[in-house]
Amino acid sequence: xxxxxxxxxxxxxxxxxxxxxxxxxxxxxxxxxxxxxxxxxxxxxxxxxxxxxxxxxxxxxxxxxxxxxxxxxxxxxxxxxxxxxxxxxxxxxxxxxxxxxxxxxxxxxxxxxxxxxxxxxxxxxxxxxxxxxxxxxxxxxxxxxxxxxxxxxxxxxxxxxxxxxxxxxxxxxxxxxxxxxxxxxxxxxxxxxxxxxxxxxxxxxxxxxxxxxxxxxxxxxxxxxxxxxxxxxxxxxxxxxxxxxxxxxxxxxxxxxxxxxxxxxxxxxxxxxxxxxxxxxxxxxxxxxxxxxxxxxxxxxxxxxxxxxxxxxxxxxxxxxxxxxxxxxxxxxxxxxxxxxxxxxxxxxxxxxxxxxxxxxxxxxxxxxxxxxxxxxxxxxxxxxxxxxxxxxxxxxxxxxxxxxxxxxxxxxxxxxxxxxxxxxxxxxxxxxxxxxxxxxxxxxxxxxxxxxxxxxxxxxxxxxxxxxxxxxxxxxxxxxxxxxxxxxxxxxxxxxxxxxxxxxxxxxxxxxxxxxxxxxxxxxxxxxxxxxxxxxxxxxxxxxxxxxxxxxxxxxxxxxxxxxxxxxxxxxxxxxxxxxxxxxxxxxxxxxxxxxxx
Numbered sequence: 001x002x003x004x005x006x007x008x009x010x011x012x013x014x015x016x017x018x019x020x021x022x023x024x025x026x027x028x029x030x031x032x033x034x035x036x037x038x039x040x041x042x043x044x045x046x047x048x049x050x051x052x053x054x055x056x057x058x059x060x061x062x063x064x065x066x067x068x069x070x071x072x073x074x075x076x077x078x079x080x081x082x083x084x085x086x087x088x089x090x091x092x093x094x095x096x097x098x099x100x101x102x103x104x105x106x107x108x109x110x111x112x113x114x115x116x117x118x119x120x121x122x123x124x125x126x127x128x129x130x131x132x133x134x135x136x137x138x139x140x141x142x143x144x145x146x147x148x149x150x151x152x153x154x155x156x157x158x159x160x161x162x163x164x165x166x167x168x169x170x171x172x173x174x175x176x177x178x179x180x181x182x183x184x185x186x187x188x189x190x191x192x193x194x195x196x197x198x199x200x201x202x203x204x205x206x207x208x209x210x211x212x213x214x215x216x217x218x219x220x221x222x223x224x225x226x227x228x229x230x231x232x233x234x235x236x237x238x239x240x241x242x243x244x245x246x247x248x249x250x251x252x253x254x255x256x257x258x259x260x261x262x263x264x265x266x267x268x269x270x271x272x273x274x275x276x277x278x279x280x281x282x283x284x285x286x287x288x289x290x291x292x293x294x295x296x297x298x299x300x301x302x303x304x305x306x307x308x309x310x311x312x313x314x315x316x317x318x319x320x321x322x323x324x325x326x327x328x329x330x331x332x333x334x335x336x337x338x339x340x341x342x343x344x345x346x347x348x349x350x351x352x353x354x355x356x357x358x359x360x361x362x363x364x365x366x367x368x369x370x371x372x373x374x375x376x377x378x379x380x381x382x383x384x385x386x387x388x389x390x391x392x393x394x395x396x397x398x399x400x401x402x403x404x405x406x407x408x409x410x411x412x413x414x415x416x417x418x419x420x421x422x423x424x425x426x427x428x429x430x431x432x433x434x435x436x437x438x439x440x441x442x443x444x445x446x447x448x449x450x451x452x453x454x455x456x457x458x459x460x461x462x463x464x465x466x467x468x469x470x471x472x473x474x475x476x477x478x479x480x481x482x483x484x485x486x487x488x489x490x491x492x493x494x495x496x497x498x499x500x501x502x503x504x505x506x507x508x509x510x511x512x513x514x515x516x517x518x519x520x521x522x523x524x525x526x527x528x529x530x531x532x533x534x535x536x537x538x539x540x541x542x543x544x545x546x547x548x549x550x551x552x553x554x555x556x557x558x559x560x561x562x563x564x565x566x567x568x569x570x571x572x573x574x575x576x577x578x579x580x581x582x583x584x585x586x587x588x589x590x591x592x593x594x595x596x597x598x599x
Contacts, residue, residue: 022059022060022155022156022157022158023155023156023157023158023214024060024153024154024155025153025154025155025156025170025172026151026152026153027050027151027152027153027172027173028148028149028150028151029048029146029147029148029149029150029151030148030149031172031173032048032049032050032173033202034048034148035148036148037145037146037147037148037150038123038145038146039143039144039145039146040079040123040124040125040127040143040144040145040146041125041127041138041140041142041143041144042125042127042138042294042295042296043124043125043126043127043294043386044124044125045122045123045124045125046122046123046146047120047121047122047123047289048120048121048123048152049118049119049120049121050118050119050121050152051118051165051168051169052118052119052154052169053156053160053161053166053169053170054163054165054166054260055160055161055162055163055166056156056157056160056161056166057156057157057160058154058155058156059154059155059156060153060154060155061152061153061154062152062153062154063081063083063088063121063150063151063152064150064151064152064153065081065123065146065150066146066147066149066150067079067091067144067145067146067147067150068144068145068147069093069143069144069145070141070142070143070144070145071093071095071127071141071142071143071144072141072142073129073130073139073141073142074093074094074095074127074128074129074139074142075095075128075129075130076093076095076126076128077092077093077094077125077126077127077128077142077144078090078091078092078093078125078126079091079093079123079124079125079126079144080123080124080125080126081121081122081123081124082121082122082124083119083120083121083122084119084120085120085122093127093144118169119152121152123144123146125143125144127139127142127143127144129142138295156170158214158230158232158233158234158235159230159232161228161230161235162228162230162263163228163259163260163263164226164227164228164237164248164259164263164264164265165256165259165260166260167215167228167230167235167237168237168252168259170214170215170235171203171215171216171217172213172215173203173204174203174204174205174206175198175203175204175205175206175216175217176205176206176207176208176211176213176216176217177191177194177195177198177205177206177207177208177216177217177218177219178208178209178210178211178216178217178218178219178236179191179207179208179209179218179219179433180209180219180220180221181209182428183219183427183428183432184221184241185454185455185456185457186221186241186242186455187219187221187241188420188422188432188436188455189241189420189453189454189455190219190239190240190241190242190244190245191207191219191433191436191440192420192436192439192440192443192451192453192455193245193246193249193440193450193451193452193453194217194219194239194245194248194249194440195207195436195437195439195440195441195444196249196440196443196444196448196449196450196451197245197248197249197252197253197450198217199440199441199444200249200253200444200449200450201252201253204520205437205440206437207433207436207437208433209433212234213234214233214234214235215234215235215236216234216235216236216237217236217237217239218236218237218238218239219239219241220238220239220240221240221241222238222240223238223239223240223244224240224244224264225239225240225243225244225247225264225265226238226239226240226244226245226247226248226264226265227263227264227265228263228264246450246452247265248265249449249450250450251265253285253449253450254285281317281394281396281397281398282396282397282398282399283393283394283395283396284301284303284395284396284397287301287391287392287393287395288300288301288391289390290388290389290390291373291386291388291389291390292386292387292388293331293373293375293386293387293388293389294375294386294387295374295375295377296372296373296374296375297372297373297386297389298370298371298372298373299370299371299373299391300368300369300370300371301368301369301370301371301391301395302366302367302368302369303367303369303397304365304366304367304447304449305363305364305365305366305367305408305411305447312360312363312399312408312412313358313363313367313397313398313399314357314358314398314399315355315356315357315358315397315398316354316355316356316358316369316395316396316397316398317353317354317355317356317394317395317396317397317398318335318352318353318354318356318371318391318395319351319352319353319354319391319392319393319394319395320333320347320351320352320353320354320371320389320390320391320392320395321350321351321352321388321389321390321392322347322348322349322350322352322373322387322388322389323349323387323388323389324349324387325375325376325387327375327376327377329375329376330346330347330348330349331346331347331373331374331375331376331389332344332345332346332347332373332374333345333346333347333352333354333371333372333373334371334372334373334374335354335356335369335370335371335372336368336369336370336372337356337358337359337362337363337367337368337369337370338362338363338364338367338368339368339370340362342356342358342362342369343356347373351392358397364523364525365407365408365411365445365446365447365522365523365524366447366523371391373389375387405526406499406525406526406527406528407446407499407506407524407525407526407527407528407530408524408526409526410446410465410499410504410506411446411447411448413465413504414443414446414448414451414465416452416464417451417452417453417454417464417465418443418448418451418452418453418454418464418465418466418467419453419454419455419456419460419462419464419465419466419467420439420453420454420455420456420466420467420469421455421456421458421459421460421466421467421468421469422435422455422456422457422458422469423435423457423458423469423470423471424457424458426457427457431516434515434516434518435469435516437516437518438469438495438508438516438517438518439453439467439469441518441519441520441522442467442497442506442508442522442532443467444522445519445521445522445523445524445537446524465504465505465506466504466505466506467505467506467508468505468506468507468508469508469510470507470508470509470510471509471510471511471512472509472510472511472512473509473511474494474495474496474509474511474531492514492515492533493514493515493516493517493518493533493534494510494511494514494517494531494532494533494538495508495509495510495516495517495531495532495533496508496509496529496530496531496532497529497530497531497532498528498529498530499528499529501528517532517533517534518534519532519533519534519535519536519537520536521536522536522537523536523537524537524540525540527540527541528541529541
């Protein structure tokens with residue numbers, strides 16, 4: 001009997017220990033938006049940021065860095081890894097280093113967790129090439145790559161997750177949205193809105209009616225706004241259609257601090273609310289940190305094509321501060337918009353205001369403004385450290401242009417809401433999730449940040465801009481100027497996206513018996529027709545489509561060939577007649593000269 005009690009007690013203790021075991025979460029740099037890793041050269045530092053629960057105790061923090069150093073012309077080199085500003089490890093690089101370097105930090109002492117907002121892992125590489133005292137000690141052949149497989153892991157007790165922000169920080173990069181097995185039109189709209197919300201936060205998502213994910217979003221008509229549901233084994237953010245999705249999406253994007261202290265949020269904002277159209281400045285929501293620049297540094301700012309008011313940006317205003325350096329020469333700022341040169345100018349010491357006109361033909365639905373700052377080396381060869389440059393608050397965009405066409409014009413109408421018309425047969429169908437997922441990806445590709453969506457199964461009367469999804473053949477794709485449209489069929493995940501000019505409706509046609517495409521990124525231009533697959537936009541038209549040089553040369557050759565085939569005989573006869581006339585003229589001149597009397 002005593003032995004039996006011991007076994008039962010041991011079993012109960014083991015079960016309790018298993019239940020109380022903390023959950024472990026792990027992220028790779030590639031899952032944090034750094035799909036290519038981090039490349040360091042010269043004396044350069046770059047960071048990766050990971051949101052973390054602020055109310056829970058972090059346990060077993062582990063950092064695994066997979067690095068590759070290529071340094072054929074190196075005099076001395078090192079890599080320093082810091083967490084929240086404090087160094088935790090360093091690697092010495094040998095001259096001629098070619099092999100990958102790897103190290104593992106099993107734990108991190110408590111002081112490194114002093115910043116509740118998250119975990120900043122900074123990598124600083126110092127690569128010095130052999131040189132005399134007045135030569136730049138830089139060789140582009142020397143580099144360190146922090147590979148995207150590098151990872152950060154830690155464990156937390158799930159019962160300590162008490163706020164929505166903490167739950168969101170634990171969501172995997174491919175978040176899960178749980179759905180009811182039988183969805184109403186309002187619940188289907190909520191699924192689309194939550195998908196757009198995750199894509200806007202640089203995450204992917206999947207829709208599922210049954211999920212065992214530790215942390216997930218769920219569409220719940222019984223929820224009050226957006227509220228946290230924690231069972232100790234699973235954490236759910238239950239979101240009510242309508243007010244719940246609007247509150248969660250807008251607060252996570254614009255005021256995440258509110259979610260850091262709340263277990264439930266809701267909003268009374270009426271459907272269709274829209275910011276007034278003004279010429280005021282819309283500041284950038286996230287600014288890059290300051291940099292100590294020795295020779296060259298760059299800053300990146302991302303922004304959508306369509307603002308909250310439905311207008312397009314016409315001007316960027318950058319407040320750029322630069323510290324003086326020992327060279328005495330002013331730094332040079334070069335600004336690129338989507339990889340194309342936009343402006344360049346010298347910076348004065350202190351604060352500089354740069355006003356940049358944004359040409360419409362250089363804008364995409366997702367835009368990148370890159371600021372490159374170059375400094376001169378000191379004449380006395382004493383410049384050994386970087387000097388601060390920072391983009392200040394007050395930098396932003398003016399959205400006052402409304403002259404877009406094509407998909408951009410349609411996107412500009414979505415600020416007050418959008419109607420998604422689905423086939424009537426999808427109600428209760430297992431294919432519904434794929435259609436909802438594609439609808440969310442289309443809205444995100446059109447630059448919509450926090451959409452207000454209404455869904456109908458079948459046709460419905462609405463005053464909102466409409467995206468109509470239906471099955472059918474993909475046909476009439478114009479593949480080249482002057483050629484007949486291409487009609488084709490393929491057993492692949494494809495969709496034709498077409499803006500109907502007469503009605504202003506976007507039609508999405510999906511082939512029957514083929515999978516629905518689920519592209520991670522969609523990049524539309526100002527066209528009216530696009531072919532979409534799992535890899536993104538596979539083809540699209542445009543007002544001024546770019547044509548390859550070889551295609552232009554081939555078409556020119558075809559035109560010349562056709563011309564000579566039609567008129568070649570007449571050209572030959574004309575050339576022969578011209579030659580005969582020239583020959584007769586020459587004979588006549590000789591004869592006349594021969595008959596002239598000599599003096």
